[in-house]
Amino acid sequence: MIEIDNVVAGYTPEVDILKGISLKVERTEIVTLLGPNGCGKSTLLKTIAGQLLPRSGHVKVNDQDRTQMPIFRKIRQCSLGFVPQTENIFSNLTVRENLQVGGHYMSTPDCNRRMEELHALYPVLGRKFNAAASSLSGGERQILALARALMPSPEVLLLDEPSAGLSPKVLQEVFDAIVQVRDKEKVTILMVEQNAMEAMRMSDRAYILSMGTVALTGTTQQLMHDPQVRELYLGGRKA
Numbered sequence: 108m109i110e111i112d113n114v115v116a117g118y119t120p121e122v123d124i125l126k127g128i129s130l131k132v133e134r135t136e137i138v139t140l141l142g143p144n145g146c147g148k149s150t151l152l153k154t155i156a157g158q159l160l161p162r163s164g165h166v167k168v169n170d171q172d173r174t175q176m177p178i179f180r181k182i183r184q185c186s187l188g189f190v191p192q193t194e195n196i197f198s199n200l201t202v203r204e205n206l207q208v209g210g211h212y213m214s215t216p217d218c219n220r221r222m223e224e225l226h227a228l229y230p231v232l233g234r235k236f237n238a239a240a241s242s243l244s245g246g247e248r249q250i251l252a253l254a255r256a257l258m259p260s261p262e263v264l265l266l267d268e269p270s271a272g273l274s275p276k277v278l279q280e281v282f283d284a285i286v287q288v289r290d291k292e293k294v295t296i297l298m299v300e301q302n303a304m305e306a307m308r309m310s311d312r313a314y315i316l317s318m319g320t321v322a323l324t325g326t327t328q329q330l331m332h333d334p335q336v337r338e339l340y341l342g343g344r345k346a
């Protein structure tokens with residue numbers, strides 16, 4: 108579970124990028140953050156992950172106040188996984204080595220067991236276990252990035268644009284992989300997406316941000332059928 112209360116954050120002392128954002132993601136929900144370029148979606152994920160510490164407000168993960176906990180402690184202590192938008196795999200390592208990096212706090216037997224579980228969840232990883240990550244397709248790379256974050260079995264996962272640069276068919280495969288991990292491993296997921304309609308279809312709820320604040324929120328069914336949302340954020344597309 109993630110709970111954000113009135114969070115203000117920014118990169119320089121003069122400018123607030125997040126201007127008092129509150130949101131909640133219940134256990135095992137998939138919630139998507141949408142909104143125009145530069146409205147603060149990635150900044151919000153970084154603030155929850157602890158890469159950027161808030162100036163004020165509260166960040167709770169699994170009912171514990173973790174507002175001032177930096178990312179390296181949060182990943183280890185709070186059962187939280189974070190897949191950033193870029194540089195989310197090590198291209199010069201193999202698939203196996205990438206997964207081992209994700210499991211570097213684990214004992215070798217636990218790490219090996221977890222890699223086998225993830226092969227069962229995502230067979231492509233088993234098939235390409237000893238291949239260089241640089242040889243993977245765009246969709247396979249995103250699945251590897253997801254699996255790397257899943258190595259320590261986090262309860263909460265933050266995903267920044269998992270479909271970036273993917274074709275519609277591959278995008279659907281990556282979204283299916285995300286739904287699968289929620290269904291099979293009961294992970295709570297907060298995700299930033301640009302492919303708004305496709306992301307809404309696989310999410311339970313969404314928050315639409317505008318200039319560092321929450322402009323709209325609701326179930327994806329409500330939002331997809333709202334004429335104003337369709338016009339402003341979904342390019343006029345039908346649900």
Ligand SMILES: Nc1ncnc2c1ncn2[C@@H]1O[C@H](COP(=O)(O)OP(=O)(O)OP(=O)(O)O)[C@@H](O)[C@H]1O
Nearest residue numbers: 118119124142143144145146147148149150151299
């Ligand atoms: N490291 C940084 N240092 C300074 N400003 C930054 C930094 N990262 C982002 N910003 C600024 O913060 C604002 C919000 O950026 P952010 O990446 O959170 O937006 P976004 O909604 O995720 O956009 P996009 O959809 O384009 O990825 C932008 O004005 C951006 O220029």
